[in-house]
Amino acid sequence: MSQTYRRHREQLMNRLSDGLIVLSGGQEITRNNDVTYVFRQKSNFLYLTGVEEPNCHLLIDPKDRLVTLFIPRTDARYKVWLGYVPSPKEASELFGIDRVLYSDRFKDEVKKAAKKHKKIYTDPDAAKFLNGTLKEPGGTDDLEDALWELRAVKTPGELELLREASRISGRAHRAVMKAARPGMKEYEAQAIFEAECLRAGLKHLAYPSIVAAGKNAAVLHYHRNNAEIKKGDFLLIDAGGELNGYGADITRTFPVGARFNTRQKDVYTVVLEAQKQCIGQALPEKTSLDLHLCAMRVLADGLKSMKILKGKTDDLMENGAVRLFFPHGIGHLLGLDVHDGMGGKRRAMPNPSKIKMRFIAKLEPGFVITVEPGLYFIDVLLNDRKNREKYKSFVDFDRAESFIDIGGVRIEDDIVIGEQGSPLNLTDVPKEIDDIEAACDL
Numbered sequence: 001m002s003q004t005y006r007r008h009r010e011q012l013m014n015r016l017s018d019g020l021i022v023l024s025g026g027q028e029i030t031r032n033n034d035v036t037y038v039f040r041q042k043s044n045f046l047y048l049t050g051v052e053e054p055n056c057h058l059l060i061d062p063k064d065r066l067v068t069l070f071i072p073r074t075d076a077r078y079k080v081w082l083g084y085v086p087s088p089k090e091a092s093e094l095f096g097i098d099r100v101l102y103s104d105r106f107k108d109e110v111k112k113a114a115k116k117h118k119k120i121y122t123d124p125d126a127a128k129f130l131n132g133t134l135k136e137p138g139g140t141d142d143l144e145d146a147l148w149e150l151r152a153v154k155t156p157g158e159l160e161l162l163r164e165a166s167r168i169s170g171r172a173h174r175a176v177m178k179a180a181r182p183g184m185k186e187y188e189a190q191a192i193f194e195a196e197c198l199r200a201g202l203k204h205l206a207y208p209s210i211v212a213a214g215k216n217a218a219v220l221h222y223h224r225n226n227a228e229i230k231k232g233d234f235l236l237i238d239a240g241g242e243l244n245g246y247g248a249d250i251t252r253t254f255p256v257g258a259r260f261n262t263r264q265k266d267v268y269t270v271v272l273e274a275q276k277q278c279i280g281q282a283l284p285e286k287t288s289l290d291l292h293l294c295a296m297r298v299l300a301d302g303l304k305s306m307k308i309l310k311g312k313t314d315d316l317m318e319n320g321a322v323r324l325f326f327p328h329g330i331g332h333l334l335g336l337d338v339h340d341g342m343g344g345k346r347r348a349m350p351n352p353s354k355i356k357m358r359f360i361a362k363l364e365p366g367f368v369i370t371v372e373p374g375l376y377f378i379d380v381l382l383n384d385r386k387n388r389e390k391y392k393s394f395v396d397f398d399r400a401e402s403f404i405d406i407g408g409v410r411i412e413d414d415i416v417i418g419e420q421g422s423p424l425n426l427t428d429v430p431k432e433i434d435d436i437e438a439a440c441d442l
């Protein structure tokens, strides 16, 4: 793997060849008294080094093509309590970085190297650390943007890690389908997922697991995970493990202890159709807006056929009626962060439509994106007086309300945009109704 990180550093040196680059890794944060939060390295630092230890720094000099990693000097007491820490020589071999020094040399080394450069690029933590050491640390936004730009297109080593994180997470989702039973608490289903990840050696999850039964599935980032799962309830589980920083982001929704009933089937089939069509559109040159519009259109048509929406599909998309039932985006980039930035400022495109979107960019080979349409029956939106007034000729609110007990359905897969155009789906978890019922041991 050290070749992968070397390649990332080379790419960054080529992109910011006109200055010195300085980054600080994450520090441990106290939770209380002698206890720290579980440490997770900062994503940019992982991207450039693969180093998962706290209190490190990185100095990259593109002029001399020289990279220096700084690691903490630990004393005997540290070793007694927290164990063995590699020496600079060992760290150099381990991480494939030629020059490794102790962190107490960091400021002096930066000062020395800075003399050869007019421009310095520092990340915010390094800037704080170097406060007073350099005249103008600066360059923070440019460094951040360059890293977002590079991180959007995954290198082969990164794809390997994403594929493995997906494989393990997929197995964990299948374990939940097999074992979930009525009467369990949501956290028991969560425990099954997370145990599978831990058993496979994953130290972290990519994000807090969302395990939502029945109505709770209408809370988009539900985290309480403590309600009882009733027989026949939909269980929405949005969870993914993380391997060396690279995550999976997978959602499945299935009924527990029963087959899909007719209403569940109706809603589920619409979301699945939207997801399949969007994955089919996940091609280079298509934009994130294209995918979002594709999802909105299928969902709007589906809600019309369920007699929940009425009117012209284009109007329903533009006037916000569809948003009442699909109030989030179709997906996002995935990588070292579960929401892996936007791909850098250079990729930003104007929005030609009336649909609000945070960021629009063309898809490129090597992007890894999530495709995650959903339909939700959200009490606070459906029973809001203003919404009822505004959308009275487009939404049958009484009918929509009768679906509130279903909660919601989201189906989320992780997709690599392919060179040849054909998207590669990293997610291997049943999503067809028959396959889910079989996986649930019904």
Ligand code: GLY
Binding pocket: 207, 238, 239, 249, 338, 372, 412
């Ligand atoms: N798991 C959060 C998301 O799907 O964006």
Ligand code: MN
Binding pocket: 249, 331, 332, 370, 372, 412
């Ligand atoms: Mn997602």
Ligand code: MN
Binding pocket: 238, 239, 249, 250, 251, 412
């Ligand atoms: Mn998700």
